[in-house]
Amino acid sequence: MNNKKFKVGIVGCGTIAPYHVEAFQTLENVEVVGVSDVNEMKAKELCSKYNINFWTTDYRKLHDLNLDVISICVPSGLHYEVSIDAMKKKKHVIVEKPLAINLKQADEMILTSGKEGVKLATIFDHRFDLPSRMIKDALNKDLFGKLILVDAHIKWYRTQDYYANGWRGTWNLDGGGILANQAIHWLDLIQWFAGPLKSVYGKIKTFTHEIEAADTAIAILEFFNGSLGVIEASTSIYPGRQKGGFVYNNLPESIGIYGEKGSVVVEGSKNIKLWEFAENGSHELIKENKIKNGTSSHKELIKAIIDSLREDKEVPIDGKEGRKSLELMRAIYYSSFINKKVDFPFIKDDELEKIIIDKIK
Ligand SMILES: NC(=O)c1ccc[n+]([C@@H]2O[C@H](COP(=O)([O-])OP(=O)(O)OC[C@H]3O[C@@H](n4cnc5c(N)ncnc54)[C@H](O)[C@@H]3O)[C@@H](O)[C@H]2O)c1
Secondary structure: OOOOOEEEEEEEEOHHHHHHHHHOOOOOEEEEEEEEEEOOOHHHHHHHHHHHOEOOOOOOHHHHHOEEEEEEEEOHHHHHHHHHHHOOOEEEEEEEEEOOOOOOHHHHHHHHHHOOOOOOEEEOHHHHEEEEEHHHHHOOOOOOEEEEEEEEEEEOOOOOOHHHOOOOOOOOOOOOOOOHHHHHHHHHHHHHHOOEEEEEEEEEEOOOOOOOOEEEEEEEEEEEOOOOOEEEEEOEEOOOOEEEEEEOOOOOEEEEEEEEEEEEEEEOOOOEEEEEEOOOOOOOOHHHOOHHOOHHHHHHHHHHHHHHHHHOOOOOEEHHHHHHHHHHHHHHHHHHHHHHEEOOOOHHHHHHHHHHHHHHH
8 A cells, every 4th residue: 555645634624623633643644734714713723732733714725735635624515616626736635524515516526526536535424333334234245135114313403503603504505404414414324225216205394493494304215126215304303402512412313224134223323223134134243242332433434535545446435425415415305395206316406406596585
């Protein structure tokens, strides 16, 4: 493996940025050399906490640092612009979820990555949770038999304050609230486990927050393999409470995969509530009780991305993979607005964009 030193820059120094810095700083021959935030204080704080020497309020100045990789931790509506600029400067890009806020942006990002010969990786850290990998492994070994149902329930709670920073809960910067910000991880997992998707019927609604977009969504899914699925997601659900800052105690989210020969239910992302198969189902990781001792999934995913860059291999969850949950999200919005089932591939994204622009006016 190529052991050269990778120089990394971080754009956006808010809540998620420390997960990236800590992941990079645990790796050998990787150095975070600079950060950027439009809020000078945020940039300085991140530098001082993690011993980083360079900060700027203009992310383009990071391009002068001879960087190899840029990690993008800005509000989701800015992922597109910051990624495109970085890729055009021949930097590999690691972008937080969701990849972008519409399919036009995502497609241009994927195209630019190919054209500039740089990699584009999306952070869907829950794919690296141990239970998620175990489910994928069981699916690959066909332990579930015929898949019948898959479901994801994200019944969370957020205060109005959570949305006060100007970008969360908006169409243009958040990409539409509950689905883009919170549930997107489970949109990604559900399609990763059971996809490709055949059709969706969705409904979005705003219940308890004064926000532009939705705090609640449901979807009925049909997959090409014949199985059916359900997604329920909300940030309006009691009981839930704020623990401090923007840390909340929520009802645990759950994902379930149910087949004719086996079923798995995972709660709170790490807790396997049910793992039962007619045959060969007792996973070695459960036997060894290693499940609670895993490292952070951000760390594992970022390590895997850097390893792939070193070996000049495809990165895990590249732009095309990152696009899949975005396509599902956009199809749910469109279905909700036109009150009809929507088929995949979803080709009405431009029309959806017009509906959203009309709503914002
Ligand atoms: N993987 C996960 O579990 C996870 C968790 C939280 C957030 N996220 C994603 O990370 C991204 C950021 O979310 P957050 O919660 O950290 O938000 P945040 O508001 O806490 O931080 C965003 C930071 O970006 C800065 N910023 C805004 N415009 C900028 C610009 N043009 N240049 C440089 N900095 C700019 C803001 O000042 C702010 O400090 C979002 O896309 C979100 O979906 C992912």
